[in-house]
Amino acid sequence: GNSVTQMEGPVTLSEEAFLTINCTYTATGYPSLFWYVQYPGEGLQLLLKATKADDKGSNKGFEATYRKETTSFHLEKGSVQVSDSAVYFCALMKTSYDKVIFGPGTSLSVIP
Amino acid sequence: GAGVSQSPRYKVAKRGQDVALRCDPISGHVSLFWYQQALGQGPEFLTYFQNEAQLDKSGLPSDRFFAERPEGSVSTLKIQRTQQEDSAVYLCASSLGVDSGYTFGSGTRLTVV
Numbered sequence: 001g002n003s004v005t006q007m008e009g010p011v012t013l014s015e016e017a018f019l020t021i022n023c024t025y026t027a028t029g030y031p032s033l034f035w036y037v038q039y040p041g042e043g044l045q046l047l048l049k050a051t052k053a054d055d056k057g058s059n060k061g062f063e064a065t066y067r068k069e070t071t072s073f074h075l076e077k078g079s080v081q082v083s084d085s086a087v088y089f090c091a092l093m094k095t096s097y098d099k100v101i102f103g104p105g106t107s108l109s110v111i112p
Numbered sequence: 113g114a115g116v117s118q119s120p121r122y123k124v125a126k127r128g129q130d131v132a133l134r135c136d137p138i139s140g141h142v143s144l145f146w147y148q149q150a151l152g153q154g155p156e157f158l159t160y161f162q163n164e165a166q167l168d169k170s171g172l173p174s175d176r177f178f179a180e181r182p183e184g185s186v187s188t189l190k191i192q193r194t195q196q197e198d199s200a201v202y203l204c205a206s207s208l209g210v211d212s213g214y215t216f217g218s219g220t221r222l223t224v225v
Contacts, residue, residue, distance in 0.1 A: 004154075036216075043218040044155070044203065089154055099145060099168065100205075100214060102154035 002027040004103035006056065006090050011108045012015045013080055021075040021106045023064075023090035031092040033057075033066050033073040044096070047075075079108045116217035118204050124223045125194045133189045133220045137206030145214065146179055146189050147203040154204055161182075161187060162183045 007022040025033065032074030035047040035057070053068035062077045072091060090103040117136040125131050137144050139159040143162055147155035147169075157171040163184035172179070176194075191198055201221050205214035 031216075044216040046214075098157075099157040099158070099160055099171075102147075104154045105152075 001033070002092060002094065002101050002109065004090050004092055004101055006103035006106050007015075009087075009105075009107040010109060011106060012111065014110050015082055016079045017098050017110075019061075019075070019077040019080045019108070021088055021090075021108070023073045023075065023103060025071050025073065025090070026069070027071075027092055027094065030068075031094050033064070034091040034093070035062070035064055035073070035075050036089040036091055036102070038089065040086070044089070046070055080108075082110045082112055084108060085110050116172060116204055116206050116215050118217035118220050120174060120201075121218065122221050122223075127195060127205055128155060128193050129224075130190065131190045131194055131222065133191075133202050133222070135187045135189070135204030135206075135217060137185065137187070137204070138215055139185075141206035141208055141215075142184075143207040143214070144181060144185070144187050145205045145207075147205065148173075149201040149203055149219070151200070158189070158202075191222075192220075196224050199224045 005024050019028040033053045036044045036047045037047045050057040050066035051056045058064045064073050064075045087105045087107045088103045091100050093100045119134045145160050146158040150154040159179045160168040161181040176192045178190045201219040203219045205216045207214040
């Protein structure tokens with residue numbers, strides 16, 4: 001079946017450090033891939049997306065590239081801020097009308 | 113409205129009590145999803161509506177869970193005879209149906225005591 005695997009957290013980084021959160025997926029065909037973020041006490045928000053192989057999604061300094069050959073969609077940011085502290089979810093969707101399948105989430109804490 | 117609205121924001125139910133959770137999607141959004149998010153885990157799919165039609169209910173954990181969207185807009189998730197394992201945040205999401213992801217509500221946190 002379709003599934004998403006993420007690196008386990010929690011991840012703790014100092015401000016301005018480089019961030020990588022690994023994500024790999026299992027799916028047939030060519031799913032759309034997403035990163036969602038959940039800030040403390042808030043709902044899920046779409047952070048970025050990519051809909052086909054080699055696409056790069058980017059937003060708020062975060063980037064992720066859709067790698068079909070490694071079935072990966074790793075999230076990166078060059079310099080994290082305290083305000084980036086949140087839980088990050090990698091997710092996939094097979095078609096426009098299909099359900100979104102989420103990974104277990106990775107908690108990130110950024111300390112000053 | 114501007115976003116997906118869910119109510120109540122918090123619900124405490126005694127074990128065995130029935131609960132109803134409401135979702136107001138973004139106006140005009142065709143697709144509506146319900147998810148269950150247990151503490152420290154990712155959201156798990158429960159059910160999906162396209163307009164008023166429930167096209168997928170494969171994620172509903174038991175026959176105590178029931179969802180409806182009679183007029184293709186507001187949706188209600190009903191849980192009968194609640195049990196402690198039903199304690200979770202219930203998330204609703206809606207979409208126009210294009211590959212842009214979904215807009216999630218803030219969720220209803222259900223605690224069964």
